Amino acid sequence: MAEVYIRVAEEENEEPMEIPSEDDGTVLLSTVAAQFPGACGLRFRSPVSQCMRGVRLVEGVLHAPENGWGNVVYVVNYPKDNKRKMDEIDASSAVKMKRGDMKTSDLIVLGLPWKTTEQDLKDYFSTFGEVIMVQVKRDAKTGNSKGFGFVRFTEYEAQEKVISQRHMIDGRWCDCKLPNSKVNMIHCFYLQQGPDEPLRSRKVFVGRCTEDMTTDDLRQFFMQYGEVTDVFIPKPFRAFAFVTFADDQVAQSLCGEDLIIKVHLSSIFL
């Protein structure tokens, strides 16, 4: 599919702005967010059903509806009641993504041979990029290696490459990972909450479902509120479903709402 421009506006009846697609016909959410800070998705009015429909969003990539993007005006979705906060989050993450200057982290190196020294580590990892720190963890008394260590690169690209593969170091296969401490920090960043806060639910209960509702129906419907990461419908039919969003705030905002889905009325609870 060739590059096209899709028409996007804050509201249905407002002057649309043309946003470029990628070579494969998809549109990046980051491209939309560059013009509409805080955007979390797109929706449009189906010419057939006259209902608003969500645009499929998977990991930041917006996918065209069945018959292509067409000439309809796409309307920007914002996280409900949370525009300001998302502005800040998106701005900071967008800057990091665009400039490619994501900060590197120490990486834990697991499975090192007992004999491996820090010089060995530096020599090995320097083939991936500039190394700014290596450590081999040792027993304080004996000085024996504990069989693991840490490494840090200057370039984020080198870090990604190193994490993505296994490493043969001095005759043993080793793994490089983000240390748990950092993984927790990253989780907190994406969940927009502190490490001590109780986990906020990203999943809503959808009551009064009808048997003709498919997971795709529910996904299409709820995408207008934010990125849907999972839809679960119990089998056999039990008249309810669970919909999980990428953003817990979207889930919170839908709590208590009554929504018309495929003509029927469903009630939303957490």
Place this chain on the structure above:
DNA sequence: GTTGAGCGTT
């Protein structure tokens, strides 16, 4: 003087 999933004295 050993070992083989894990998570960092400064």
